[in-house]
Amino acid sequence: LHSHTTASDGQLTPTELLTRAIEKGVEMFAITDHDTVGGLAEAHLANQNHATPLVLINGCEISTRWNSFDIHIVGLNLDIAHTGLLDFLTHQRELREVRAQEIGERLAKAGIEGAYDGAKAIAGDAALSRGHYARWLADNGHATDMPSVFKRFLARGKTGYVPNNWGDMA
Template sequence: MITETLLADLHSHTTASDGQLSPTDLVARALDKGVQMFAITDHDTLAGLDEAHQFNNSQAQPLKLIDGVEISTRWNSFDIHIVGLNVDRGNSVLADFLAHQRELREIRAMEIGERLAKAGIEGAYEGAKALAGDAALSRGHYARWMAENGHAVDMPSVFKRYLARGKTGYVPNNWGDMASAIEIIHQAGGLAVLAHPSGYKLSAKWLKRLVREYKEAGGDAMEVVLGQQTLDDRNNLIALSHQNQLLGSIGSDFHFPSNWIELGKNLFQPQGVDWVWQSQSWVNRV
């Protein structure tokens, strides 16, 4: 059964990482789409938050803007992302950790460029770097540059053909473990959320293992409602959250305007889920 509640979208990206809208434009779009509680969760950076708050605070009816970040981690050779919600963006421990993450991103990005160049795709690093601007360079920037320069029809095709595990431009991740990221989020006063669990393309057995070990590492919540998912997927994630005593979260993982992902779209809130914003830790931070 679905109930009408506060429209929340707690996973999104700006040009501070691999999104294509500025923090100002992203908040403006969220307001236009009727989102009431919104989190910006750029990859390994808090750089867009000050601008987002400045614009939001200038509005006659501002939304409830949550400070967030999406931290890349390594689990059994997989890229696993942990979203930190309600973090203190002035926390020095978190700032130092994210600065190190940015260094790791640059090392990996340079190697991706070298592998693509050896495969005959010249200028990919420079092109992706130009798209990234001041943001940390990511595979998303590579995918965008390669799609725009005719190496595939769109960004998903670039990932499938060049950047996925085992493909020409794939470079194994060099991140730290989940427990370290979760601890950093907690030190910054936030709650740790396992991002898009079904997006890692794990078997049912491995997904159960991931969620269990994430909980054991100190995780607080997991995303159970995504912008694109089947009803079976949603029910499975909710069941896993219950089995592991994890709070539920919700988010579009919005990067840019498209026909398939939109801020607040399809983010229904089924009954029977203990939502992350209902927890006492969240209430205390707000």
């Protein structure tokens, strides 16, 4: 009931992820991309066209802030046509882009050129996240793997860390 696709920071398209879930015998599944419902239409279409569809639940992992903590709320059974929700998620995407640009600027000042463009290429149409930066930095030899990238560059107090700018949980 918590999975990500290429609509956010996952590595499989909604169709690929749904197909894998069905092949593994999953009977109920939720796609809960970060701050977007953008992959759900594709997933529902793929599910409807599959010989053995599963129960697909509309979801989203909403990034928020509570005091000084990052809180991610997994919402399930969402109305993905709700105007208020869609407006909120559009605003979240804009906030993610501002943060992503600042991460790129900080990494460039530290001598890591091309990180923003490289991470953006990995993200494709998805909102750029720290996960995309971590993949690019690891792939380009700045660390051995993604966890090392976070420890070295993207964690609080490190070169590429930018505090989140999410809305308050309330």
